[in-house]
Amino acid sequence: MSDHNGVTVVGPSVERGEEVLTAQALAFVADLQRRFGPRRVEVLAARAGRRDEIARSGRLDFLPQTADVRAGDWRVAEAPADLRDRRVEITGPTERKMTINALNSGARVWLADHEDANAPTWYNMVAGQVNLIDAIERRIDYTGPEGKHYRLTVERTPAIVFRPRGWHLVERHVLVDGEQVSASLFDFGLYFFHNARRLLDKGSGPYFYLPKMEGHAEARLWNDVFTHAEQALGIPHGTIRATVLIETITAAFEMEEILYELREHASGLNAGRWDYLFSVIKNFRDAGRDFVLPDRNSVTMTAPFMRAYTELLVQTCHKRGAFAIGGMAAFIPSRRDPEVNARALAKVGEDKRREAGDGFDGSWVAHPDLVPVCAEVFDDVLGERPNQVDRQRPEVSVTAADLLDVAATPGEITEQGLRSDVNVGLRYIESWLRGVGAAGIQNLMEDVATAEIARSQVWQWIRNGVRLSNGEPVTVELVRRILDEELAGISDELGSAAFETGRFKDAREVFEEVALAEDFVDFLTLPAYERID
Ligand SMILES: CC(=O)SCCNC(=O)CCNC(=O)[C@H](O)C(C)(C)COP(=O)(O)OP(=O)(O)OC[C@H]1O[C@@H](n2cnc3c(N)ncnc32)[C@H](O)[C@@H]1OP(=O)(O)O
Ligand SMILES: O=CC(=O)O
Ligand SMILES: [Mg+2]
Numbered sequence: 001m002s003d004h005n006g007v008t009v010v011g012p013s014v015e016r017g018e019e020v021l022t023a024q025a026l027a028f029v030a031d032l033q034r035r036f037g038p039r040r041v042e043v044l045a046a047r048a049g050r051r052d053e054i055a056r057s058g059r060l061d062f063l064p065q066t067a068d069v070r071a072g073d074w075r076v077a078e079a080p081a082d083l084r085d086r087r088v089e090i091t092g093p094t095e096r097k098m099t100i101n102a103l104n105s106g107a108r109v110w111l112a113d114h115e116d117a118n119a120p121t122w123y124n125m126v127a128g129q130v131n132l133i134d135a136i137e138r139r140i141d142y143t144g145p146e147g148k149h150y151r152l153t154v155e156r157t158p159a160i161v162f163r164p165r166g167w168h169l170v171e172r173h174v175l176v177d178g179e180q181v182s183a184s185l186f187d188f189g190l191y192f193f194h195n196a197r198r199l200l201d202k203g204s205g206p207y208f209y210l211p212k213m214e215g216h217a218e219a220r221l222w223n224d225v226f227t228h229a230e231q232a233l234g235i236p237h238g239t240i241r242a243t244v245l246i247e248t249i250t251a252a253f254e255m256e257e258i259l260y261e262l263r264e265h266a267s268g269l270n271a272g273r274w275d276y277l278f279s280v281i282k283n284f285r286d287a288g289r290d291f292v293l294p295d296r297n298s299v300t301m302t303a304p305f306m307r308a309y310t311e312l313l314v315q316t317c318h319k320r321g322a323f324a325i326g327g328m329a330a331f332i333p334s335r336r337d338p339e340v341n342a343r344a345l346a347k348v349g350e351d352k353r354r355e356a357g358d359g360f361d362g363s364w365v366a367h368p369d370l371v372p373v374c375a376e377v378f379d380d381v382l383g384e385r386p387n388q389v390d391r392q393r394p395e396v397s398v399t400a401a402d403l404l405d406v407a408a409t410p411g412e413i414t415e416q417g418l419r420s421d422v423n424v425g426l427r428y429i430e431s432w433l434r435g436v437g438a439a440g441i442q443n444l445m446e447d448v449a450t451a452e453i454a455r456s457q458v459w460q461w462i463r464n465g466v467r468l469s470n471g472e473p474v475t476v477e478l479v480r481r482i483l484d485e486e487l488a489g490i491s492d493e494l495g496s497a498a499f500e501t502g503r504f505k506d507a508r509e510v511f512e513e514v515a516l517a518e519d520f521v522d523f524l525t526l527p528a529y530e531r532i533d
Pocket of ligand 1: 439
């Protein structure tokens with residue numbers, strides 16, 4: 001434990017942690033917390049207020065008070081040179097081996113993730129910052145436990161776009177004046193303090209993905225944080241570039257306003273489909289059967305409400321000179337199973353073709369073996385151009401009713417779907433509690449966002465009196481029985497020794513809290529964070 005000028009670090013020491021947790025860097029974070037921490041609390045309270053309003057009215061609409069922003073003539077800042085071509089973006093945790101693999105992947109951008117793909121153990125958060133500095137300095141290497149050596153093998157590495165944790169989270173290992181620091185300000189502050197100048201000196205810049213925002217007031221808060229941070233380090237205003245994930249249903253109604261708030265710092269919007277689905281379930285969880293989604297794996301991007309969302313996103317971005325970046329197809333390739341691999345490549349190719357055809361400027365992949373698939377699709381559509389931001393979509397006309405047309409989603413609610421939600425929820429939470437924030441489960445990529453869908457869908461089915469396709473009602477008792485059965489199956493598969501040393505008991509407790517409790521828990525990571533480390 002260390003204590004300096006009102007900043008107390010209560011996390012254990014991490015190898016090379018002293019390089020990032022310097023007195024100056026912590027003072028910078030503390031200043032951000034003191035200036036902006038109270039506004040973060042207000043923003044979170046406003047979220048709760050808005051959700052109460054949705055519960056009362058059962059609907060959402062574009063904001064009348066910002067009609068002039070939507071009608072106005074404005075554009076976001078010009079893209080810096082290394083963010084003009086974003087056709088392939090690889091995402092992943094900042095763990096050392098994966099950092100090197102992502103840098104060698106051939107993607108144009110690496111989304112270095114402290115959000116959905118991250119389990120925020122103190123070790124991960126500090127070591128991740130060390131790895132990021134080493135990555136920017138191109139001095140990163142690593143030897144795995146089996147002796148395999150990793151180093152940078154390419155001349156041109158992807159531009160790094162760092163995703164800090166969302167506004168809802170705290171970093172409990174750092175206290176500022178006795179209060180837990182905002183995880184967003186901690187992650188952003190350390191990365192910016194250590195790397196802003198470094199990146200500029202290397203011809204790049206401090207670039208960020210901003211997760212899980214629920215509206216333009218939150219974008220204004222980020223913009224004010226950026227402006228202050230630039231001033232504090234004497235870096236020109238507008239150096240930071242931010243890409244905002246539109247991954248909540250409320251933010252979908254404020255895309256223009258979000259870009260407007262951040263216009264001097266904005267690079268684009270990303271269609272974060274998994275959290276978006278979670279947000280639809282969460283916000284309309286008690287709005288009746290019209291908002292009940294079928295089995296998680298049957299909801300695709302061609303469902304009418306998902307198409308409305310991505311079409312509006314592309315149209316909005318290009319109207320404002322911003323990049324539209326596509327989302328994550330969940331299929332992961334396999335180097336062991338050619339059939340699984342072929343299916344993943346085909347599915348991902350199909351997904352990227354739809355996005356490129358719709359006008360997206362680039363898209364995400366979860367695995368290095370998917371970089372060529374995404375590159376090929378966007379190469380075909382872009383040709384010599386670095387992006388297609390000039391492609392306007394005047395024919396697109398999306399209404400509030402289109403964004404909320406969940407009822408038109410095809411698909412069934414099946415016992416297999418329920419079992420899959422329970423199985424994936426348990427396995428993912430167990431992995432997260434062990435410090436692993438992204439996992440391949442049943443050949444699909446699972447992370448915080450996909451696990452949120454699984455557990456919130458179970459909650460919604462129970463609370464809306466849903467029956468499975470076999471006629472059985474979804475009840476707390478049924479889900480408890482399935483939990484027993486799925487856990488027994490996992491134990492048989494892993495063997496009892498491995499099962500007992502895992503975190504399945506805690507994972508079950510968390511799953512029950514976030515899927516079965518009468519009061520809906522806003523984020524599964526909140527109760528899970530109490531049990532991490
Ligand atoms: C909803 C959202 O926010 S999506 C964005 C957040 N989610 C993510 O970023 C998920 C990123 N992807 C991953 O973490 C991984 O691909 C997983 C967990 C899904 C699968 O990983 P693995 O089980 O290790 O896959 P696999 O064994 O095929 O990996 C092969 C190699 O590729 C590497 N690799 C796989 N995915 C990545 C990645 N995203 N970045 C860097 N390297 C990767 C592995 O480290 C492994 O390296 P090695 O051969 O040197 O040991
Ligand atoms: O962050 C991306 C998502 O789909 O969620
Ligand atoms: Mg997300």
